[in-house]
Amino acid sequence: MLTTIIATFIVIGIIVFVHELGHFTAAKLSGVKVETFSLGLGPRLWGVKLGETDYVISAIPFGGFVKMEGEALEDDEGVSEPPGERSFLGKNKRTRAFIIAAGPAMNFLLAIVIYVILTAWMGVAVFTTKEIGVVAEDGPAWRAGLRPGDVVASVDGEEIRNWDHFLEVLEANLGRQLGMVVEKDGLEQRLRLNLVSVGSIAEIGVERFIPPVADSVSAGSPAEAAGIRAGDRISRVDGEPVHTWQDLARVVEPAPGRELSIVWVRDGEAIPSTIVPEDIGGIGKIGIMNDYVGEYDLRSIGFFEAIERGIRTTAWMSVQFLKLPRLLMQGIPVKEVVGGPVRIGELAGETMRRGAGTFFAFIAALSAQLSLVNLLPIPVLDGGHLFIMGIEAVVRRQFSMRQRIIAQQIGLALLVALMVFVTMVDVSRLISG
Secondary structure (H helix, E strand, C coil): CHHHHHHHHHHHHHHHHHHHHHHHHHHHHCCCCEEEEEEEEEEEEEEEEECCEEEEEEEEEEEEEEEECCCCCEECCEECCCCCCCCCCCCCHHHHHHHHHHHHHHHHHHHHHHHHHHHHHHCEEEECCCEEEEECCCCHHHHHCCCCCCEEEEECCEECCCHHHHHHHHHHCCCCEEEEEEEECCEEEEEEEECCCCCCHHHHCEEECCCCECCEECCCCHHHHHCCCCCCEEEEECCEECCCHHHHHHHHCCCCCCCEEEEEEECCEEEEEEECCEEECCEEECCEECCCCCCEEEECCCHHHHHHHHHHHHHHHHCHHHHHHHHHHCCCCHHHHCCCHHHHHHHHHHHHHHCHHHHHHHHHHHHHHHHHHCCCCCCCCHHHHHHHHHHHHHHCCCCCHHHHHHHHHHHHHHHHHHHHHHHHHHHHHHHHC
16 A cells, blocks of 8 residues: 555656646746746645745645746736736747647657666567467468468578567568468478568468466456456367467457356366356457567667657557547446546556556556647646637637636536546446456
């Protein structure tokens, strides 16, 4: 519990500090006077005034703010007093937009920096397996004769070292016909892979081998009810042999609500039972997760490759929350895809216990997603301020103070409702888990 509390304060503190630092730095660069820089909300606990800015730590740790001169100089009749040269409202819309957008931008940058450092420090995983786990039927790989269980020996005369090397060679030879040597049941066989009309790796239709092992079992799931435990290896479902994780999915997913026979192996003993997959959006799920990454080596990379990977990872991570509506429409339970402050605290504590690399990767992921969430056009959020400024630019007049207050109240009500909702989801998850 203590680790979770400490980790939560660290995660929230870093993300909020960096966000407000973005607003603060942009304001200073734009010549705007910053009166207060607060880490936290509510009553002042401690502070020191340096120059014209009061640097404060406040009582409520979940939040923060930067107070600039002249952020609200308007009344119902318009501007109550002329904005000063160094006031926020005294700047043009482009400058104000720059100051507002700097907060989310700094969160995005924080994620990039963390991912770059982690990648440069730890290297990237290179999977040592050369075994094929999935071959898409009627794809180029299937037509060439590749099947699950085949082990790739060479491509176009080049010996294959690992799965990543295999994909690199294929990508470098898109648009060509390639000779391949694979091992099938211990015997070498020569194949011909036609990539003449293939434009991407995904079109080839091969995936690496992943064993059908339950690394974790969800509480209250069909798998738990059947007796499956973490570490069990599924060997047969509905009478069909299961060799890979993909085999398991192929049998279970089309059978929501239908009773299936299932056999798993634990400590060398085969254990039979029955299981009824849950119906989640028309797809059968039994409630087990596979975190298998396989045997791998860590490959050191250069600084520029680390930057490229950091940017790509941050961009991918930041848009994951946009998939939320689609997942909910597919019938995925809310508690599986939505988390609030309690869930953030749980993950913060869990990742801190796993080590510094995992902990900072979590901070990067959360910061990346919040950077985009903050740009949603909801009043109170930075995106709401930018949205209002955009409307003002179109209609060529500023909203009155009353209109701004109404918009802020609506936005605040939406945020409070959202916070209550996600907290209820968190509590429900704790009770059911």
